[in-house]
Amino acid sequence: MRALVWHGKEDIRCDTVTDPGIEDPRDAIVKVTSCAICGSDLHLFHNFIPGMLPGDIMGHEMMGEVVDVGHGMDGKLKKGDRIVVPFTIICGQCEQCKRGNFSVCETTNRKRHLADKVFGHSTAGLFGYTHLTGGYPGGQAEYLRVPFADTTHIKIPEGISDEQALFLGDIFPTGWQAAVQCDIEPTDTVAIWGCGPVGQMAIRSALLLGANQVIAIDCVPERLSMAEAGGATTINFESESVVERLNELTDGKGPEKCIDATGMESHVMASQPDTLLDRAKQMLMLESDRPHVLREMIYVCRPGGVISIPGVYSGLSDHVPMGALMNKGLTVRSGQTHVNRWTDDLLRRIEEGQIDPSFVITHTVDLAQGPEMYKVFRDKRDSCVKVVLKP
Amino acid sequence: MYYVANIMRSKGDPKIVRSGPSSIEPADRLARALGWLSIGLGAMEVLAPRRITRALGMRGSEGLVRAYGFRELFSGVMSLSVDKNAGMWSRVAGDGLDAATLLSGFRYDNPKKHNVTLALLMVGGIACLDYKAAQQTAPRSPARGGRRRLYTDRSGFPKGIEAARSSAKALLSRTAVGAS
Numbered sequence: 001m002r003a004l005v006w007h008g009k010e011d012i013r014c015d016t017v018t019d020p021g022i023e024d025p026r027d028a029i030v031k032v033t034s035c036a037i038c039g040s041d042l043h044l045f046h047n048f049i050p051g052m053l054p055g056d057i058m059g060h061e062m063m064g065e066v067v068d069v070g071h072g073m074d075g076k077l078k079k080g081d082r083i084v085v086p087f088t089i090i091c092g093q094c095e096q097c098k099r100g101n102f103s104v105c106e107t108t109n110r111k112r113h114l115a116d117k118v119f120g121h122s123t124a125g126l127f128g129y130t131h132l133t134g135g136y137p138g139g140q141a142e143y144l145r146v147p148f149a150d151t152t153h154i155k156i157p158e159g160i161s162d163e164q165a166l167f168l169g170d171i172f173p174t175g176w177q178a179a180v181q182c183d184i185e186p187t188d189t190v191a192i193w194g195c196g197p198v199g200q201m202a203i204r205s206a207l208l209l210g211a212n213q214v215i216a217i218d219c220v221p222e223r224l225s226m227a228e229a230g231g232a233t234t235i236n237f238e239s240e241s242v243v244e245r246l247n248e249l250t251d252g253k254g255p256e257k258c259i260d261a262t263g264m265e266s267h268v269m270a271s272q273p274d275t276l277l278d279r280a281k282q283m284l285m286l287e288s289d290r291p292h293v294l295r296e297m298i299y300v301c302r303p304g305g306v307i308s309i310p311g312v313y314s315g316l317s318d319h320v321p322m323g324a325l326m327n328k329g330l331t332v333r334s335g336q337t338h339v340n341r342w343t344d345d346l347l348r349r350i351e352e353g354q355i356d357p358s359f360v361i362t363h364t365v366d367l368a369q370g371p372e373m374y375k376v377f378r379d380k381r382d383s384c385v386k387v388v389l390k391p
Numbered sequence: 392m393y394y395v396a397n398i399m400r401s402k403g404d405p406k407i408v409r410s411g412p413s414s415i416e417p418a419d420r421l422a423r424a425l426g427w428l429s430i431g432l433g434a435m436e437v438l439a440p441r442r443i444t445r446a447l448g449m450r451g452s453e454g455l456v457r458a459y460g461f462r463e464l465f466s467g468v469m470s471l472s473v474d475k476n477a478g479m480w481s482r483v484a485g486d487g488l489d490a491a492t493l494l495s496g497f498r499y500d501n502p503k504k505h506n507v508t509l510a511l512l513m514v515g516g517i518a519c520l521d522y523k524a525a526q527q528t529a530p531r532s533p534a535r536g537g538r539r540r541l542y543t544d545r546s547g548f549p550k551g552i553e554a555a556r557s558s559a560k561a562l563l564s565r566t567a568v569g570a571s
Contacts, residue, residue, distance in 0.1 A: 001405070005410075007410075009473075010419065011413050013410055015393070015409065017405035017408060018406050018408060019405065046473045055397060055406070110401070186560070200547070204555075208555055208558070210563040221539050225542050229544060230552070279474065283472045283474065354549075354558060356547055359542075359545040359546065360545075371414035372414065375414060383540035383541075
């Protein structure tokens with residue numbers, strides 16, 4: 001089969017690889033019909049997240065048709081079912097899964113010894129990601145083996161298109177969880193840094209959860225236009241001061257809720273010297289993340305507010321203003337997404353026509369064009385916001 | 392090369408049968424090669440400056456050579472990072488410095504003048520490659536003010552933003568009633 005394979009920094013290839021097969025009674029094989037390139041794939045593309053090995057198949061946002069199942073499904077999944085595969089692999093039986101904390105499933109990370117050393121305790125296995133999260137082959141491929149498939153799936157009913165359903169596997173619940181973590185109240189202003197795909201979903205989610213005002217911060221015109229179309233007031237950080245403008249929009253008090261949909265690769269600008277220092281340190285491997293957004297959020301957030309972090313951070317961040325964080329009594333909530341905790345509700349909202357996540361798709365291409373599309377997406381060429389690949 | 396990648400696969404995971412074209416372009420490869428050259432040269436300048444000054448007949452400049460070594464190392468690291476374009480331009484600037492320093496050793500009384508000539512030719516050749524790589528690895532992000540597609544019609548709410556706001560309000564008021 002064909003698959004997008006990581007060979008090293010900025011080196012993705014559409015390779016021919018052997019087909020996956022059933023290895024465990026709880027496995028299923030999915031013929032992938034649609035998959036996407038996620039913003040966090042770019043962190044892997046740039047080799048900023050440790051633990052990638054040449055030969056790893058990329059992709060953690062995918063859906064398709066079940067073509068083979070192991071004998072341990074208990075009728076939960078059968079051939080012909082159309083499913084979205086969540087990027088977090090879940091057993092459904094451990095203490096964390098029973099609490100709904102699916103992204104920290106205690107069972108599915110097959111390389112937990114690595115994660116234990118780096119993170120202190122292991123988190124769930126993830127598709128198409130670093131070996132710290134199991135190194136499972138991803139879904140930017142024609143076929144995918146889904147371990148723990150009896151629990152790791154979202155069944156998609158007839159009448160919902162691939163484009164509408166695909167993002168239930170990652171960016172939609174990620175944006176949703178980011179907003180839910182904010183405990184939004186009807187008077188709240190929610191500020192969202194980063195108008196990439198997750199930021200766009202967070203904007204719509206904050207609105208659906210009843211925020212009074214949603215403010216979106218970015219510098220890419222097409223992304224800002226999409227944010228504005230979704231009901232956000234926008235701030236272009238290249239042409240105006242984020243802190244000043246946020247204070248202006250909140251009567252000088254700052255937003256109650258702040259969402260970091262940017263993560264470890266904050267934009268580098270000469271007018272923000274901390275971003276230059278972070279970049280230099282990242283280059284010299286003295287710091288793994290560039291947390292400019294995190295610093296700005298802590299600084300501008302209203303005392304007693306909430307900082308929600310769906311953006312990916314990989315390791316160590318310097319100069320995070322802990323004094324402001326502590327003295328302002330801010331609450332920080334973060335984590336990989338507990339996808340299946342939210343998908344029943346989100347699927348219902350799609351079915352009811354409350355939201356159609358396909359609005360974010362700007363490019364749909366054949367899988368073979370994937371390596372080039374990584375660069376187009378990274379460089380934001382051709383007004384690219386979200387790429388869907390068709391194997 | 393991918394045979395090594397296959398050795399590292401977990402049991403049952405797909406193995407590479409045939410490798411496709413890479414997303415790395417020739418200019419990226421050139422930048423990478425020049426980055427490693429920088430690191431090699433930089434390490435030599437830092438660790439053995441005396442051998443270099445002796446070969447060039449420029450004794451007494453060991454401190455300068457060592458400083459240039461650190462500059463080369465920094466350029467090398469930058470060239471191997473995702474900011475390779477900045478690395479390439481730092482190499483071009485470094486080539487200028489190297490050439491100027493070498494020219495100061497190009498004197499009639501220098502017995503190693505032929506080595507200086509050779510070094511100058513090498514710096515010139517490498518400077519051409521650096522310049523080419525710097526031009527070809529320039530960021531391809533769209534220019535500010537360039538033509539862009541705007542997505543002003545993509546709300547994501549099939550029933551409109553106002554409907555989304557009112558359903559949220561209705562939900563919040565139901566929750567409030569439930570709580571009281």
